[in-house]
Amino acid sequence: MTSLTDRLSQITGAAFAALELPPALGAVAVSNRPDLSQFQCNGAMAAAKLARKPPREIAQAVADRLAADPIFAEVSLAGPGFLNLTVTDAWLAAHVDALTSDPRLGVPDLGHGATVVLDYGGPNIAKPMHVGHLRASIIGDSLRRLFGFAGYRTIGDVHLGDWGLPMGMLISELAIRHPDWPYFDPAATSFPAQSPVEMDDLEQLYPEAAAACRDDVARLEAARTATAELQAGRPGYRALWQHFFDVSVAGMRRDFSALGVSFDLWNGEACVHDLIAPMIEALRRDRVAEIDQGAEIVRVAEDGDKSDIPPLILVKSDGAVMYGTTDLATIVDRVQRFDPALSLYVVDQRQHLHFEQVFRAARKAGLAGSGVLEHIGFGTVNGPDGKPFKTRAGGVMRLGELIRMATEAAAERIAEAGLAEEMDAEERAQVARQVGIAAVKFADLANHRMSNYVFDLDRFTRFEGRTGPYLQYAAVRIRSLLRKAAERGLEPGAVEPATEIDRDLMLLLGRLPDAVAAAVDKRAPNELADFAHQLSQEFNRFYANCHILSETDPGLRASRLALAALTHDQIVHVLDLLGIEVPERM
Ligand code: ARG
Numbered sequence: 001m002t003s004l005t006d007r008l009s010q011i012t013g014a015a016f017a018a019l020e021l022p023p024a025l026g027a028v029a030v031s032n033r034p035d036l037s038q039f040q041c042n043g044a045m046a047a048a049k050l051a052r053k054p055p056r057e058i059a060q061a062v063a064d065r066l067a068a069d070p071i072f073a074e075v076s077l078a079g080p081g082f083l084n085l086t087v088t089d090a091w092l093a094a095h096v097d098a099l100t101s102d103p104r105l106g107v108p109d110l111g112h113g114a115t116v117v118l119d120y121g122g123p124n125i126a127k128p129m130h131v132g133h134l135r136a137s138i139i140g141d142s143l144r145r146l147f148g149f150a151g152y153r154t155i156g157d158v159h160l161g162d163w164g165l166p167m168g169m170l171i172s173e174l175a176i177r178h179p180d181w182p183y184f185d186p187a188a189t190s191f192p193a194q195s196p197v198e199m200d201d202l203e204q205l206y207p208e209a210a211a212a213c214r215d216d217v218a219r220l221e222a223a224r225t226a227t228a229e230l231q232a233g234r235p236g237y238r239a240l241w242q243h244f245f246d247v248s249v250a251g252m253r254r255d256f257s258a259l260g261v262s263f264d265l266w267n268g269e270a271c272v273h274d275l276i277a278p279m280i281e282a283l284r285r286d287r288v289a290e291i292d293q294g295a296e297i298v299r300v301a302e303d304g305d306k307s308d309i310p311p312l313i314l315v316k317s318d319g320a321v322m323y324g325t326t327d328l329a330t331i332v333d334r335v336q337r338f339d340p341a342l343s344l345y346v347v348d349q350r351q352h353l354h355f356e357q358v359f360r361a362a363r364k365a366g367l368a369g370s371g372v373l374e375h376i377g378f379g380t381v382n383g384p385d386g387k388p389f390k391t392r393a394g395g396v397m398r399l400g401e402l403i404r405m406a407t408e409a410a411a412e413r414i415a416e417a418g419l420a421e422e423m424d425a426e427e428r429a430q431v432a433r434q435v436g437i438a439a440v441k442f443a444d445l446a447n448h449r450m451s452n453y454v455f456d457l458d459r460f461t462r463f464e465g466r467t468g469p470y471l472q473y474a475a476v477r478i479r480s481l482l483r484k485a486a487e488r489g490l491e492p493g494a495v496e497p498a499t500e501i502d503r504d505l506m507l508l509l510g511r512l513p514d515a516v517a518a519a520v521d522k523r524a525p526n527e528l529a530d531f532a533h534q535l536s537q538e539f540n541r542f543y544a545n546c547h548i549l550s551e552t553d554p555g556l557r558a559s560r561l562a563l564a565a566l567t568h569d570q571i572v573h574v575l576d577l578l579g580i581e582v583p584e585r586m
Contacts (some may be wrong), residue, residue, distance in 0.1 A: 168227030443470025493558025
């Protein structure tokens, strides 16, 4: 199946084609004058230029053809050559009836199994995650769900930061504090299985090590040396690094699972280390890489650049590889393993130049195969002061802490609203978690990803307005209506647009595929958030103005129950694409 506008575009496109005009001119959109018609097509204007005829003449010829088609209740011209289209109730009803039995809710297969790699999350080993990683996780996970639903084969990779200078800082800091540990004995070959440090230790150690390196060049030098030795494979350092990795990843898995964000791959920068030397070898041979002041670089500036695009540094003069080097090698790895048609990097917009350099280098060296590489940037999360969000203490907000705060705020709101009162403590806590996470995710995804927003749990957790909890509540309320109907033995049935309000809801239910297609095209989950919100508002109008359970006409009652059920299913499904769960009841 597909959307109402897609079906109408096909029909209108055929009418243009019959006049020997490109069928694409028949694109139909929802009318921007719903008082005049349900749909419109503006293709006659462009057709006029091609055919060198007045637009009204072409519009009239198309209209004459369409008028012969029984699906239209009305076809008329307006202005210089706009086509206004309104379909018959019977055709609309048949479309919506088909939707109710389609598990895909009318959404066609857009991807046909093409592989998309999504790189999101990107937290760093031994450092607490910050709100930038939160956004990358929420947006990336939603895009993975969206592309999967749209028919793509998706591979989500967390791409941990685990191979840079911070690793050397930690190692050299520990070497000072515990010189007796076997990891620092160059002759040692076997090491304890148990990690000598826990996540809390690392989180404390890292800022101290970083501060020491800032204040003291000798310490910085030691950290650089340790990084280079780690990368070169010194056994004690590799063993220690593995502990850092394991304890960090255990905590991350816990936090991400609490947030409802998942990954297919828990790879990091270090994973591709062995690919780096042969890659650089090939780049040298092909003269893509060159030596510049002791460093190995790839020049990526192109004619027509509006700003200066500096070269990508592959290897620094001290022999260490860089962030861009591991990103380049990761492209090689992904092409070998998955040959993706598309790779989406969901990372803070402030890294845009980095990705521009990496992608250019990859294209210059022919490393990306036929795949397209795209940076999916996003804006910052600010505090009430308009500056990047910090905790009250001024530090970075940990993910676990953030989930706890959101859950608390949600629990308060739920109590305030008198919801979940008859539940036991366990179910109520579960609902508070689901509402808290919905609040945070929806607030993030409801904005276009490039815009910045203010983190305000008070506003996010409200049950009114454009919020996640509002949508969850809308779905739960419809569910309870349907439950009541079932208890009375009332079944959904064939739909009928008995009133303007029934018809408007039906027209909107036919638009889900458009929202999905727009979200895929723009890589923008806010298209879905907008749709879900619009649908729940339209349903409110329907609920407030139409009898449902109390409708005495059995056919109309069955129609309205079917519309309620379809609305419920669409809201729940769209929320799922946003990574939001709907509680069983509230
Ligand atoms: N670890 C990086 C950071 O914290 C983000 C990684 C993004 N992904 C990538 N392929 N570079 O900034």
